[in-house]
Amino acid sequence: MTAFATGRGAGPRLGVVSGRRRQGKSFLLQALAEATGGFYYAAVEASVTESLQLLGEAVARYTGASLPPRPAHWEEALDLLFSLAAERPLPVIIDEFPYLVRNAPALPSQLQAAIGVRSGRHLERHPRILLCGSAMSFMGGLLSGTSPLYGRAGLDLVVHSLGYREAAEFWGIDDPGLAVLTHAVVGGTPAYRREFVDDDVPAGRDDFDDWVCRTVLNPARPIHGEASFLLAAEPDMRDRALYHSVLAAVAGGNHTSGGIASAVGRKATDISLPLTVLRNCGLLTAEPDAFRRNRTAYHVAEPLIAFHHAVVRPESAVLSRRRGAAQVWSHSRAVFLSKVVGPHFERLCREWVEWHADPETFGGMPIQVSAGTVADPEARMSHEVDVVVHGAVGQDHGILLSVGEAKWHKVMDLRHLERLRRILALLAARGVDTSHARPACYSGAGFTDELRAAAGRGEVVLVDLSRLYRGS
Incomplete structure (x- = not known):
């Protein structure tokens, strides 16, 4: 990313940074902007007019202008952004890019047209445009063959979760057994340690049960409702009840399309779209059978979602009373060990071989x-x-x-x-x-x-x- 942001060469360049939420993309991009003197703008859900206004205000803060520019449309806004890198290569970062495209669907085409100009004033400008977003289905298609930006990007970076060894180090857990149990709940998502559980780390295996009760089973903690938010944040999911049922079926041990369909009470053809969307969003993985190529096994990609659908969701009514965490965990712990930890341990073993x-x-x-x-x-x-x-x-x-x-x-x-x-x-x-x-x-x-x-x-x-x- 540093090489892309500071690379010499005339004209604008385009890069795309994606990944599931809470992986540290914004943290990384803000650090890059600070280190290079670049421009960072985090879009919000707003109308086109308000988005342009907010962008102009961000540019004014960056340049120190007394009056913010007022771009009338996105072509003018892009020209404004390109002008920030008139003297040297400079990262120009737009975070949460999908928010802007939602109300301005022509923006990728307009950006392609601006980047495609290799003459005149654009040749003398050196913006390193970095687009970032967490809507994986959208970001995955941003550079696809049907997208206006196809073939335009010099960087396509996916920020993944921490590996299980790095996650144990990040959480400060030395006991491998405790590390497996913790990773089976929160995976390798960095934000879940600090912002979502307030640096509450299990002190040992004897403390693990209490830690589960005071964090993921505690409605007062942000991590308790995070799994539902991850689905709600994906724009391509229309029938969310069906998507939750599909994830619950997979978390419950159904790994084939036929088994999943049977568990949710639908035909296999009815769940083909949800399976595709969940894969595109990075919430499901589809792994071919090593010995039967016509058989695919589905797994929940995010451990917190697997934990939510195996343990939290079936007991949501009890947990809502805020005093039911210990009661729920007492009879859900066996489910956690068999339906969550067992399959999760198998995946960690495969990851060990691979890495x-x-x-x-x-x-x-x-x-x-x-x-x-x-x-x-x-x-x-x-x-x-x-x-x-x-x-x-x-x-x-x-x-x-x-x-x-x-x-x-x-x-x-x-x-x-x-x-x-x-x-x-x-x-x-x-x-x-x-x-x-x-x-x-x-x-x-x-x-x-x-x-x-x-x-x-x-x-x-x-x-x-x-x-x-x-x-x-």
């Missing part, structure tokens, strides 16, 4: 990490595989490197290893090359001595909480 595991761990470079399903005709069942690793061995790509099972609350033993060996045998019988595949067990509770002995003989890879957070 932190040493390539030697699996005998090759991991390229694709996912979950999968393997049919067992003899037993008339299917095996769910939590961590499937495909990667590169030498010049060969797409080789199966590992099949793994993740258990948050169970001490894993030789039976889990035997199950993984059975899965490898089934895959080999289907013609899959398993010669490089290593069984792997991931556990939040530990392993038996017999399983550790098998690991010592090189028969299985073991990943505990310490390795998940500190090792490779």
